Amino acid sequence: MPKNLVIVESPAKAKTIEKFLGSDYHVMSSFGHIRDLAEKGIGIDFENNYQPQYAVSTDKKKTVAELKKACKESEVVWLASDEDREGEAIAWHLYEELKLKPENTRRIVFHEITKEAILHAIENPRTIDINLVDAQQARRVLDRIVGFELSPILWRKIRPSLSAGRVQSVAVRLIVEREREINQFTAEATYRVNAIFDSVDVAGKAIELKAELQQRFATKAEAMAFLEKCKDAQFSVDSIVTKPAKKSPAPPFTTSTLQQEAARKLGFSVSQTMQVAQRLYEAGKITYMRTDSVNLSDLALGTSKAEIISMAGQKYVHIRKFTTKSKGAQEAHEAIRPSYMNAHTVEGTSQEKRLYELIWKRTIASQMADAELEKTSIYISISGVKHQFVASGEVIVFDGFLKVYLESTDDEPDTENDSLLPKMHQGEKLLPIEIIAQERFSQKPPRYAEASLVRKLEELGIGRPSTYAPTISTIQNRLYVEKGDREASKRDYNVLKLKAGKITDKIKAENTGAEKSKLFPTDIGTVVTDFLTEYFPDVLSYNFTADVEKEFDNIADGDIKWTESIDKFYKKFHPIVEDTMKNSERQVGERILGVDPKSGRQLSVKIGKYGPLAQIGTVEEEEKPVFASLRRDQSIESITYEQALDLFKLPRQVGEFEEKVMTVAIGRFGPYIRHDGAFYSLPKTDDPMEVSTERAIEIIEEKREVEKNRIIQTLGAENEIQVLNGRFGPYFTRDKVNYKIPKGTDPLSLTLEACLDLIAAQPEAANKKKPFGRKGAAAKPEKEKAPAKAKTPAKAKAKSTAKAKTTAKPKAKAAAKK
DNA sequence: CAGTGAGCGAGCTTCCGCTTGACTT
Numbered sequence A: 001m002p003k004n005l006v007i008v009e010s011p012a013k014a015k016t017i018e019k020f021l022g023s024d025y026h027v028m029s030s031f032g033h034i035r036d037l038a039e040k041g042i043g044i045d046f047e048n049n050y051q052p053q054y055a056v057s058t059d060k061k062k063t064v065a066e067l068k069k070a071c072k073e074s075e076v077v078w079l080a081s082d083e084d085r086e087g088e089a090i091a092w093h094l095y096e097e098l099k100l101k102p103e104n105t106r107r108i109v110f111h112e113i114t115k116e117a118i119l120h121a122i123e124n125p126r127t128i129d130i131n132l133v134d135a136q137q138a139r140r141v142l143d144r145i146v147g148f149e150l151s152p153i154l155w156r157k158i159r160p161s162l163s164a165g166r167v168q169s170v171a172v173r174l175i176v177e178r179e180r181e182i183n184q185f186t187a188e189a190t191y192r193v194n195a196i197f198d199s200v201d202v203a204g205k206a207i208e209l210k211a212e213l214q215q216r217f218a219t220k221a222e223a224m225a226f227l228e229k230c231k232d233a234q235f236s237v238d239s240i241v242t243k244p245a246k247k248s249p250a251p252p253f254t255t256s257t258l259q260q261e262a263a264r265k266l267g268f269s270v271s272q273t274m275q276v277a278q279r280l281y282e283a284g285k286i287t288y289m290r291t292d293s294v295n296l297s298d299l300a301l302g303t304s305k306a307e308i309i310s311m312a313g314q315k316y317v318h319i320r321k322f323t324t325k326s327k328g329a330q331e332a333h334e335a336i337r338p339s340y341m342n343a344h345t346v347e348g349t350s351q352e353k354r355l356y357e358l359i360w361k362r363t364i365a366s367q368m369a370d371a372e373l374e375k376t377s378i379y380i381s382i383s384g385v386k387h388q389f390v391a392s393g394e395v396i397v398f399d400g401f402l403k404v405y406l407e408s409t410d411d412e413p414d415t416e417n418d419s420l421l422p423k424m425h426q427g428e429k430l431l432p433i434e435i436i437a438q439e440r441f442s443q444k445p446p447r448y449a450e451a452s453l454v455r456k457l458e459e460l461g462i463g464r465p466s467t468y469a470p471t472i473s474t475i476q477n478r479l480y481v482e483k484g485d486r487e488a489s490k491r492d493y494n495v496l497k498l499k500a501g502k503i504t505d506k507i508k509a510e511n512t513g514a515e516k517s518k519l520f521p522t523d524i525g526t527v528v529t530d531f532l533t534e535y536f537p538d539v540l541s542y543n544f545t546a547d548v549e550k551e552f553d554n555i556a557d558g559d560i561k562w563t564e565s566i567d568k569f570y571k572k573f574h575p576i577v578e579d580t581m582k583n584s585e586r587q588v589g590e591r592i593l594g595v596d597p598k599s600g601r602q603l604s605v606k607i608g609k610y611g612p613l614a615q616i617g618t619v620e621e622e623e624k625p626v627f628a629s630l631r632r633d634q635s636i637e638s639i640t641y642e643q644a645l646d647l648f649k650l651p652r653q654v655g656e657f658e659e660k661v662m663t664v665a666i667g668r669f670g671p672y673i674r675h676d677g678a679f680y681s682l683p684k685t686d687d688p689m690e691v692s693t694e695r696a697i698e699i700i701e702e703k704r705e706v707e708k709n710r711i712i713q714t715l716g717a718e719n720e721i722q723v724l725n726g727r728f729g730p731y732f733t734r735d736k737v738n739y740k741i742p743k744g745t746d747p748l749s750l751t752l753e754a755c756l757d758l759i760a761a762q763p764e765a766a767n768k769k770k771p772f773g774r775k776g777a778a779a780k781p782e783k784e785k786a787p788a789k790a791k792t793p794a795k796a797k798a799k800s801t802a803k804a805k806t807t808a809k810p811k812a813k814a815a816a817k818k
Numbered sequence B: 001c002a003g004t005g006a007g008c009g010a011g012c013t014t015c016c017g018c019t020t021g022a023c024t025t
Helices: A011-021 A058-072 A085-097 A115-123 A130-157 A168-184 A220-230 A255-266 A270-282 A298-312 A350-366 A450-459 A468-477 A523-535 A544-556 A562-583 A641-649 A693-708 A752-761 A763-768 A787-801 A810-817
Strands: A004-008 A025-029 A035-037 A054-056 A076-079 A105-107 A189-200 A206-213 A235-247 A371-382 A385-398 A429-441 A481-486 A489-499 A502-512 A515-521 A591-595 A602-608 A611-616 A626-629 A652-657 A660-667 A670-675 A678-681 A711-715 A721-726 A729-734 A737-739
Touching: A004 A011, A004 A058, A011 A025, A011 A115, A025 A058, A035 A085, A035 A130, A054 A058, A076 A085, A085 A130, A130 A523, A130 A544, A130 A562, A168 A450, A168 A468, A168 A515, A168 A523, A189 A220, A189 A489, A206 A371, A220 A385, A220 A429, A220 A489, A220 A502, A235 A385, A255 A270, A255 A350, A255 A450, A255 A468, A270 A350, A270 A450, A270 A468, A298 A350, A450 A468, A450 A515, A468 A481, A515 A523, A523 A602, A544 A562, A591 A641, A602 A641, A611 A641, A626 A641, A652 A693, A660 A693, A670 A693, A678 A693, A721 A752, A729 A752, A737 A752
Parallel strands: A004 A025, A004 A076, A076 A105
Antiparallel strands: A035 A054, A189 A206, A189 A429, A206 A385, A235 A371, A235 A429, A371 A385, A429 A489, A481 A515, A489 A502, A591 A602, A602 A611, A611 A626, A652 A660, A660 A670, A670 A678, A711 A721, A721 A729, A729 A737
16 A cells, blocks of 8 residues: 555546556545535534534445545545635545544645646645634535525425525526516617618729618607608718727636536536536546636646647737636636647547537637737718718738637627728718618517526626536526526517608518527516515625625634624524514415406415416405416416406317317316317417317317327237337337337237237336336426325335445435334 | 315425436436
8 A cells, every 4th residue: 555645526636646646645536525514404503602513424434434444554644625615624524534643644735737736735735724614614504504594484484395595595586586677678669770872992893881870769750850861961981990909819618607608609508518528527638627717727828839839820829817807716726628738629429529629719719819800980971960870890800819719698799790891982972772760679688598697696706616507406496497488579660761762661570589498487486585585685685695705704814713703693694584484474476466357356366385376356255266377488477467367268168079068278288178078288379268169179180080090009818918109109018018119120010929028128117117206416396296295206215225225315214214 | 197276283395515426217
């Protein structure tokens, strides 16, 4: 066994470092934190000055045992976790849990994984910075208190299993407030004027020039008056202005900017980006993917330079040191970059290739020269009018970094000025071919997408690179927020056109407001946010994290004791928790919309046990209220009086067919027709309010036709096996279990024997009958099922394997006792 | 697969940040 044991956080890092250090060193990984506050209960001893109750995490027992053993066999232990608050705490927890001795323990740090940096670190060991550790303990305890005291209030006042926390609650608030801005937004129209002119350039050659009026008009009358004046006006070039301009490359990727660009350029979700990056990291292709630093190592700068020279030449090189601007950045790692700059591409899946190329280009571009542009504006004066037209163009004089990469933006470009303008003389006359004044509307604020929410959180200093993706998942799993699309709606706009001395006035239609993969707040998300913001405005405020970060910095500097800081917070916070628990009303987000014209009873909307509903009447009245569920695309916040009333028009009878009544209604799976005990889904294109008798019969007959073709053949006694046509092609079924048919087999040629063989070849299919609770972060709580019920099978499974697996959670053991 | 909108119980749910793993629909 080597004399030295080095402990780092990540196994991939361990592997790399071991290569640098030689045979005297053994490098192991802690896999992140090894201990945390006790899982059960709050894990803080309030009677004893907030003493944290730490326990080795169940999935780390094995790691800790292995590390303990290795420590015993080593002379010196080097704690080489990251040089930030969490990393320092990891070193301290290791020190405590492994019962290390000061005389043979060293704490070392490095920010880049290069041989030089690591050897330098080994030569400059220090001791654990207990103030920094205390800052982490304060962070941890604060988050536990906030999360575990707020969540139970939600269970009691809104709905079980909900959650609140310093990060997630603010993330949801951002989305709820953006939705309100959108709902309250009213588009303002202005008239934008564009013209196309005939003229000649300096060489006398005929040219066409597009230009926009610098002024926009607030009303149609003003736009019309302007066009009238243009009828007899003279147009000429007033001046030509040419200005040099520069564009600089964006800094190398951090976690947040990588997530944004991968979303914009590759269409990846935030978690997808992280998964692909993780694979590239583990394969040694890129540096660590969870970082807030834009810094590149000297090694990376050197190899980038060499690469640029060989690719484009010396004049394309511009070595830059970027500095981090984001709030609360801890810079324990380098920026995300290729491990080897000379590898322009990698082997792997297409996702891996595309993400790698994005990282490579971004890194290379960051060390390349500015692009030089020339912006030209031709100002065109109009006789008798003070306003001017301007034609603008932009020419790239030197492409610089644009040779490889340009960062995308979320906003669509508004003006097109990338064209080269003709060279013209001042005073040159122009003849208008046409002048068009178009009504243009101001834009709604955009809804957040996953990546733009991450950017906003980072801007506010909320969350860390390792938590952006999980936070986005959490708020969706809790059903506070939903990712979805919004279809475009039609909007009319006015177009005034002056051509050949005549003005025409037309109405055109455009599609507007389409959105894809955006985050929408749910009614629960809205109610939870409103409730928390009312009672806990401090915690929900956008600068809460920034404020506590300052406090943590003071602890790290040794200016305050962490327990005093927590005490100050808790003394203020806890009484509000108690008071809210006792005195606040149950929250259902009720909105009273008006009175039902038929019955004269109150019409309102609120959150019911199974989701948002509309209600006519109240429970206090003698007559019971009538209920109707809201549709999926409706929300308590924005539903109108008329839309709510419409909900009560269903179920609706649409006539008779085969002497049985047909009824249209909306169920869990959307609109359907019910006839003679059977259900027929309504296609999306049919409006449940409008469907006619004839159309309903058509839908029923269509489905019957499909049903008829469903059975290909039946085999065995009493039709034991049925060969069927399904949504995914032919398959066969026995005892309600479905089996695949191998590709290329004609389903008509199957015999009973062949099917039995196939069943024998797919034995596991028989075990798939029962639904198992899905494990892991991808688990999505089902809306419809009661949470307790949905959990049962998962628990039963954990129980049965508890003996076999040493890693079984204590929860499972607790369940076994009962 | 397509009602529901509430009843005493009994007991569960939950945070943020570090880091990967294992197993089929």
